[in-house]
Amino acid sequence: xxxxxxxxxxxxxxxxxxxxxxxxxxxxxxxxxxxxxxxxxxxxxxxxxxxxxxxxxxxxxxxxxxxxxxxxxxxxxxxxxxxxxxxxxxxxxxxxxxxxxxxxxxxxxxxxxxxxxxxxxxxxxxxxxxxxxxxxxxxxxxxxxxxxxxxxxxxxxxxxxxxxxxxxxxxxxxxxxxxxxxxxxxxxxxxxxxxxxxxxxxxxxxxxxxxxxxxxxxxxxxxxxxxxxxxxxxxxxxxxxxxxxxxxxxxxxxxxxxxxxxxxxxxxxxxxxxxxxxxxxxxxxxxxxxxxxxxxxxxxxxxxxxxxxxxxxxxxxxxxxxxxxxxxxxxxxxxxxxxxxxxxxxxxxxxxxxxxxxxxxxxxxxxxxxxxxxxxxxxxxxxxxxxxxxxxxxxxxxxxxxxxxxxxxxxxxxxxxxxxxxxxxxxxxxxxxxxxxxxxxxxxxxxxxxxxxxxxxxxxxxxxxxxxxxxxxxxxxxxxxxxxxxxxxxxxxxxxxxxxxxxxxxxxxxxxxxxxxxxxxxxxxxxxxxxxxxxxxxxxxxxxxxxxxxxxxxxxxxxxxxxxxxxxxxxxxxxxxxxxxxxxxxxxxxxxxxxxxxxxxxxxxxxxxxxxxxxxxxxxxxxxxxxxxxxxxxxxxxxxxxxxxxxxxxxxxxxxxxxxxxxxxxxxxxxxxxxxxxxxxxxxxxxxxxxxxxxxxxxxxxxxxxxxxxxxxxxxxxxxxxxxxxxxxxxxxxxxxxxxxxxxxxxxxxxxxxxxxxxxxxxxxxxxxxxxxxxxxxxxxxxxxxxxxxxxxxxxxxxxxxxxxxxxxxxxxxxxxxxxxxxxxxxxxxxxxxxxxxxxxxxxxxxxxxxxxxxx
Numbered sequence: 001x002x003x004x005x006x007x008x009x010x011x012x013x014x015x016x017x018x019x020x021x022x023x024x025x026x027x028x029x030x031x032x033x034x035x036x037x038x039x040x041x042x043x044x045x046x047x048x049x050x051x052x053x054x055x056x057x058x059x060x061x062x063x064x065x066x067x068x069x070x071x072x073x074x075x076x077x078x079x080x081x082x083x084x085x086x087x088x089x090x091x092x093x094x095x096x097x098x099x100x101x102x103x104x105x106x107x108x109x110x111x112x113x114x115x116x117x118x119x120x121x122x123x124x125x126x127x128x129x130x131x132x133x134x135x136x137x138x139x140x141x142x143x144x145x146x147x148x149x150x151x152x153x154x155x156x157x158x159x160x161x162x163x164x165x166x167x168x169x170x171x172x173x174x175x176x177x178x179x180x181x182x183x184x185x186x187x188x189x190x191x192x193x194x195x196x197x198x199x200x201x202x203x204x205x206x207x208x209x210x211x212x213x214x215x216x217x218x219x220x221x222x223x224x225x226x227x228x229x230x231x232x233x234x235x236x237x238x239x240x241x242x243x244x245x246x247x248x249x250x251x252x253x254x255x256x257x258x259x260x261x262x263x264x265x266x267x268x269x270x271x272x273x274x275x276x277x278x279x280x281x282x283x284x285x286x287x288x289x290x291x292x293x294x295x296x297x298x299x300x301x302x303x304x305x306x307x308x309x310x311x312x313x314x315x316x317x318x319x320x321x322x323x324x325x326x327x328x329x330x331x332x333x334x335x336x337x338x339x340x341x342x343x344x345x346x347x348x349x350x351x352x353x354x355x356x357x358x359x360x361x362x363x364x365x366x367x368x369x370x371x372x373x374x375x376x377x378x379x380x381x382x383x384x385x386x387x388x389x390x391x392x393x394x395x396x397x398x399x400x401x402x403x404x405x406x407x408x409x410x411x412x413x414x415x416x417x418x419x420x421x422x423x424x425x426x427x428x429x430x431x432x433x434x435x436x437x438x439x440x441x442x443x444x445x446x447x448x449x450x451x452x453x454x455x456x457x458x459x460x461x462x463x464x465x466x467x468x469x470x471x472x473x474x475x476x477x478x479x480x481x482x483x484x485x486x487x488x489x490x491x492x493x494x495x496x497x498x499x500x501x502x503x504x505x506x507x508x509x510x511x512x513x514x515x516x517x518x519x520x521x522x523x524x525x526x527x528x529x530x531x532x533x534x535x536x537x538x539x540x541x542x543x544x545x546x547x548x549x550x551x552x553x554x555x556x557x558x559x560x561x562x563x564x565x566x567x568x569x570x571x572x573x574x575x576x577x578x579x580x581x582x583x584x585x586x587x588x589x590x591x592x593x594x595x596x597x598x599x600x601x602x603x604x605x606x607x608x609x610x611x612x613x614x615x616x617x618x619x620x621x622x623x624x625x626x627x628x629x630x631x632x633x634x635x636x637x638x639x640x641x642x643x644x645x646x647x648x649x650x651x652x653x654x655x656x657x658x659x660x661x662x663x664x665x666x667x668x669x670x671x672x673x674x675x676x677x678x679x680x681x682x683x684x685x686x687x688x689x690x691x692x693x694x695x696x697x698x699x700x701x702x703x704x705x706x707x708x709x710x711x712x713x714x715x716x717x718x719x720x721x722x723x724x725x726x727x728x729x730x731x732x733x734x735x736x737x738x739x740x741x742x743x744x745x746x747x748x749x750x751x752x753x754x755x756x757x758x759x760x761x762x763x764x765x766x767x768x769x770x771x772x773x774x775x776x777x778x779x780x781x782x783x784x785x786x787x788x789x790x791x792x793x794x795x796x797x798x799x800x801x802x803x804x805x806x807x808x809x810x811x812x813x814x815x816x817x818x819x820x821x822x823x824x825x826x827x828x829x830x831x832x833x834x835x836x837x838x839x840x841x842x843x844x845x846x847x848x849x850x851x852x853x854x855x856x
Contacts, residue, residue: 111136322389358383562601648685
């Protein structure tokens with residue numbers, strides 16, 4: 001949409017001029033069951049620093065009916081254009097603006113999303129406003145530093161429920177009038193409307209009671225494990241209130257599991273929306289419950305860091321998200337009674353690998369990114385903003401001390417409650433409590449891009465005694481096209497020394513913690529000690545860096561990776577091996593051999609499932625093409641062997657069942673998949689429930705063993721929105737030109753698909769076994785990418801631009817076609833970034849394939 005791209009300079013100018021007091025918002029959603037548009041009336045009171053000045057307010061709406069400023073009616077046709085209502089040079093010191101508009105329901109997960117449940121044919125609504133989409137529902141000053149109070153009045157259909165940031169009132173004549181909120185930013189306001197099912201409880205402490213609510217659609221109510229969700233929530237309340245020394249700042253806390261949600265969840269103040277795939281319809285592994293718990297705690301942490309105290313502008317988005325990520329993992333690791341004290345293993349295994357991958361793309365950027373406008377921030381919800389930022393916060397905690405860190409955070413909350421801040425405000429508080437000068441640290445860690453590599457340099461004598469020990473730090477060149485210079489940084493690390501005990505386990509015998517700075521850091525503490533079997537830099541995963549093993553340690557780890565007694569050093573070793581594959585330092589065939597030798601001893605189910613994904617990705621993209629099928633055959637046979645050997649009914653059995661299903665390829669293997677689906681084959685303890693049935697069917701469809709009739713029959717068994725998405729995936733996965741053409745047309749040639757269905761179709765369309773069938777779509781992609789970007793909403797366009805890029809066509813031709821398009825299409829900076837990132841995946845795959853071929 002032209003004109004919607006608010007710049008930082010414009011926001012700063014508006015913030016200098018305006019101070020917002022209060023919003024009163026009236027929405028008539030009585031026609032929501034039918035859809036279309038709804039009446040939106042906004043009254044906002046605000047002050048202007050200069051009488052006679054001009055400004056603008058933001059609104060995205062099909063029609064504006066009235067604009068009244070300080071009692072004077074303005075002509076909507078003159079002042080409303082694109083996404084802005086101009087406020088001409090009529091501003092007074094004190095102002096009241098009333099805007100009446102017809103706003104539109106969406107099916108993109110942006111603004112006010114409307115979804116009809118196929119089970120009960122009822123409509124369910126929810127808002128999603130981050131970054132700039134509150135303006136799709138009511139007129140407002142859409143930037144985080146213009147906070148105000150919000151008083152919502154909502155008319156809804158008979159029998160529906162309305163939930164917002166303030167406690168839910170008793171309706172009168174189907175009108176819900178909420179009390180005003182505290183001062184919050186526009187993007188964390190919320191409305192969730194529909195015939196939702198709910199369960200209620202409370203958090204009690206020191207005579208104070210915070211009402212807790214959990215909501216979902218009635219069709220999911222039988223699967224809602226509310227007791228487990230309340231338990232995690234209460235643990236988070238207790239831990240955060242203690243660590244932050246600040247009581248929960250809102251009147252109640254509702255968690256709403258909503259359909260077709262684009263992200264994991266959203267931190268609306270007191271009314272958190274969460275994707276309803278977290279209401280598990282079928283058996284999942286404990287890793288899924290751990291991920292859900294982390295999401296719950298992440299959003300709860302935002303109630304303080306983000307909602308109570310809010311960034312001034314989006315360049316501090318990283319701090320908002322990184323803080324919530326770091327504290328949610330820390331809560332899981334340290335809160336009394338937590339089910340996941342191993343959460344730092346999961347963090348090292350998943351979040352940090354995401355960060356390392358993102359930080360090696362041409363689009364890598366400093367953690368504190370330069371956000372010039374909304375387009376910049378919309379593509380910046382990435383592995384640096386979340387995962388690298390959280391990793392660096394973990395490093396900061398190690399650097400200043402955990403107690404000192406949280407004392408600084410406590411001072412920060414008390415000093416800036418209900419206000420907006422910059423990074424310097426938090427660092428200043430941490431400097432006060434820790435005594436550390438963080439200005440240099442900030443410059444090196446937060447204002448530079450790229451990743452460091454740490455390598456041990458060890459010399460021993462004939463008896464095996466260490467005669468010298470040092471840590472070498474490298475700053476590799478940034479990827480071509482990336483801005484900035486390589487930087488050596490200060491690291492707080494631990495060095496772990498591991499030896500095999502009599503039972504064959506690798507056990508840590510000594511740990512040394514120290515600061516690493518500059519190119520070479522001597523470690524005199526280890527000189528004169530006996531050389532250990534494995535020497536692990538960055539033990540306990542304190543810093544953010546790629547770590548390499550010395551040759552002797554690598555030889556032991558290659559044979560005994562699964563024998564580490566603790567899960568975290570195993571995860572660090574697995575991550576290091578995976579990083580070497582991506583860097584072309586370890587051949588895919590050797591990585592496969594390493595995984596097959598050690599995965600049976602891996603107890604952490606999250607690590608096991610990550611290894612499944614990484615092996616499959618390596619075989620599909622990083623294996624030499626002439627060896628790929630050999631590797632896939634070896635892997636598939638191994639997945640079936642592990643499936644049959646796994647304990648009946650265990651998480652490992654389910655994980656191996658899914659891994660086998662995803663790669664089954666021979667007639668005999670596909671016969672087993674078909675038999676499991678039909679019930680003619682069984683594996684003891686393996687329950688073929690709804691979600692596993694769809695996984696089996698989708699593989700059969702992708703291999704030509706299931707036709708439209710089979711898909712329709714399965715959808716008849718599961719006539720739910722999840723079933724509709726799975727059916728869309730299965731149809732798009734069929735290995736026929738007609739199926740591919742239909743899938744492509746449904747996404748590219750029409751804009752009617754809801755966000756979740758579009759995502760499902762793209763997921764089915766891209767099948768790694770169908771490279772030749774998909775090859776013609778590379779040219780088609782470049783013909784439509786720019787038009788898609790310019791004509792669709794951000795979420796829908798990004799799904800298509802990233803999801804349909806010809807990533808499976810790993811060839812110089814694809815690189816050349818991408819370069820030609822980048823040179824001729826003149827894409828916006830955001831679109832250029834997404835396509836350039838995808839291009840980098842092809843480059844990396846070509847390098848890894850060459851390394852694998854060289855190892856043959």
